[in-house]
Amino acid sequence: MIDRRSVLKGGAAGALTAGAAGALPVQALSPEASSLGLTSAGQAAAADLRRIPSTGLMLPAVGLGSWITFNVGNDPVLLDRSIDVMRAFFEEGGGMIDSSPMYGSAQQTIGHGLAELGSPETLFSADKIWTESGGAQQFGDTRAAWRTDRFDLMQVHNLVGVEENLEMLFARKAVGEIGHVGITTSHGRRHRDFEDVMRRHPLDFVQLTYNVLDRDVEDRLLPLAAEKGIAVIVNRPFRRGALIRRTQGAPLPGFAAELGAVTWADLMLKFILSNPAVTVVIPATTRPDHVRQNKVAARGAMPGPRMRAEIARLVAQL
Amino acid sequence: MSEWLDYAAEDFLLFSPEAYWRLFELMNGAAWPAQPLVLAAFAALTIAALLRRPWAVWAAAVGLALAWAATAYLFLQIRYQPINWAIAGVIPAFWVQAGLLVLLGPGLDHPHRRVGLPHFLIILALTYPLVGMVAGRPIVQAEVVGLSPDPTAILTLGFLGLSAPAWRARILMIIPMGWLLISAATLLTMGQPTGWVLLLSVALGVTVICLPRRSS
Numbered sequence: 070m071i072d073r074r075s076v077l078k079g080g081a082a083g084a085l086t087a088g089a090a091g092a093l094p095v096q097a098l099s100p101e102a103s104s105l106g107l108t109s110a111g112q113a114a115a116a117d118l119r120r121i122p123s124t125g126l127m128l129p130a131v132g133l134g135s136w137i138t139f140n141v142g143n144d145p146v147l148l149d150r151s152i153d154v155m156r157a158f159f160e161e162g163g164g165m166i167d168s169s170p171m172y173g174s175a176q177q178t179i180g181h182g183l184a185e186l187g188s189p190e191t192l193f194s195a196d197k198i199w200t201e202s203g204g205a206q207q208f209g210d211t212r213a214a215w216r217t218d219r220f221d222l223m224q225v226h227n228l229v230g231v232e233e234n235l236e237m238l239f240a241r242k243a244v245g246e247i248g249h250v251g252i253t254t255s256h257g258r259r260h261r262d263f264e265d266v267m268r269r270h271p272l273d274f275v276q277l278t279y280n281v282l283d284r285d286v287e288d289r290l291l292p293l294a295a296e297k298g299i300a301v302i303v304n305r306p307f308r309r310g311a312l313i314r315r316t317q318g319a320p321l322p323g324f325a326a327e328l329g330a331v332t333w334a335d336l337m338l339k340f341i342l343s344n345p346a347v348t349v350v351i352p353a354t355t356r357p358d359h360v361r362q363n364k365v366a367a368r369g370a371m372p373g374p375r376m377r378a379e380i381a382r383l384v385a386q387l
Numbered sequence: 388m389s390e391w392l393d394y395a396a397e398d399f400l401l402f403s404p405e406a407y408w409r410l411f412e413l414m415n416g417a418a419w420p421a422q423p424l425v426l427a428a429f430a431a432l433t434i435a436a437l438l439r440r441p442w443a444v445w446a447a448a449v450g451l452a453l454a455w456a457a458t459a460y461l462f463l464q465i466r467y468q469p470i471n472w473a474i475a476g477v478i479p480a481f482w483v484q485a486g487l488l489v490l491l492g493p494g495l496d497h498p499h500r501r502v503g504l505p506h507f508l509i510i511l512a513l514t515y516p517l518v519g520m521v522a523g524r525p526i527v528q529a530e531v532v533g534l535s536p537d538p539t540a541i542l543t544l545g546f547l548g549l550s551a552p553a554w555r556a557r558i559l560m561i562i563p564m565g566w567l568l569i570s571a572a573t574l575l576t577m578g579q580p581t582g583w584v585l586l587l588s589v590a591l592g593v594t595v596i597c598l599p600r601r602s603s
């Protein structure tokens with residue numbers, strides 16, 4: 070297991086390589102890599118750990134979302150299963166777990182799981198403020214749910230009350246209650262407003278929807294994030310499971326083996342992670358084996374531009 | 388609150404079908420053996436209605452008031468609200484419905500003697516566990532009238548379809564129909580075909596309560 074010092078403080082040599090690669094725009098891939106359809110070894114390593122531009126901390130490239138999957142109420146069976154998912158996540162190196170007050174009981178489930186697992190060192194805690202007013206109260210409620218005093222990242226959910234909430238979050242960051250500040254959107258909503266906030270505020274993170282079929286962010290938001298040194302979290306990598314269902318039973322393309330991909334999910338994660346602007350992808354799952362598989366997907370070779378285009382084309386045709 | 392306009396229906400689906408159906412499994416385990424007792428009580432009231440006992444409808448109304456109150460607490464508040472914050476806004480409506488049934492129920496009469504659509508709704512509500520089984524869910528996740536909101540609302544519409552005066556029935560149908568529409572939207576968004584059963588129940592409820600009817 071990678072410990073917090075080497076992962077989050079940027080001490081590992083591979084991690085430094087990762088940080089450098091992470092700053093490359095897509096167009097900068099070498100002709101050789103393009104002709105092979107693969108990234109270089111250094112860029113392959115980059116997929117595993119990524120650098121947060123504003124603070125230099127290193128972060129595993131595959132995090133864990135909690136939308137729907139961790140909203141299990143007081144169900145003891147599903148709570149135990151959620152703990153199993155978190156345990157597998159930390160056994161594979163841990164990293165970002167992301168939640169929101171909007172996600173029902175997901176925050177409480179995470180808090181319960183962290184307590185059961187002894188608050189693992191490799192956790193990068195990420196949550197959101199989702200209220201027009203009363204953000205400070207909600208921040209307190211979220212801390213209570215997670216059973217923690219400090220968050221590594223706090224984001225304004227879907228730009229709700231964005232100016233007021235960002236002011237509150239930057240103040241909390243200044244006193245050390247928050248490590249990073251960000252904003253989120255999903256499903257392609259309000260990209261113009263999102264871009265405006267990115268330009269006006271010193272954000273550490275943005276979270277947005279990006280997958281093989283939802284690629285609007287490639288035009289403006291991802292390049293802007295790279296230009297301004299903002300880390301990017303990708304949500305809904307599988308369109309809430311719809312892309313998994315869409316590709317079910319379809320034969321994998323021959324080049325999947327070259328990438329070490331054994332499922333379409335692997336290929337679709339590699340598609341996302343091979344965009345150098347992306348810092349973390351946060352698939353949600355109820356299965357520990359899927360957590361492990363998602364982590365593996367970040368460790369192999371990454372597709373180059375031609376393979377990326379081919380992956381997107383094949384999925385669109387299914 | 389222009390932000391709300393950005394959301395699609397699926398954005399408010401916060402839980403998986405598995406987590407939702409497990410709520411009924413947990414509640415059924417905790418409430419056992421209330422289920423057969425409640426079903427037996429409402430079956431007896433149905434038979435009384437078929438036998439044209441004059442007290443059957445208002446007795447059913449009082450029983451339904453208890454059913455709405457029990458559903459509000461045992462299912463919505465204890466089980467459902469933890470995974471669906473929007474339910475906090477629905478729970479008061481269930482208590483209001485219980486209160487309305489107590490207030491208006493004793494004034495209901497039962498002028499209808501033919502077996503018809505209201506009886507179909509009642510039978511559907513009492514056999515609702517079979518709907519879940521046909522849909523592939525285990526019996527332990529059965530939705531039972533008096534504990535679960537969908538069959539409770541359907542049963543209410545059935546008894547209201549038997550009752551008069553119409554103005555009381557039309558007031559008492561508002562919340563059950565509202566719930567059934569919300570629940571149908573939830574189930575259909577989850578990809579659960581039983582949502583269509585709820586929409587059918589609403590259509591039948593409108594037919595038997597709102598359309599002009601003849602006493603025989």
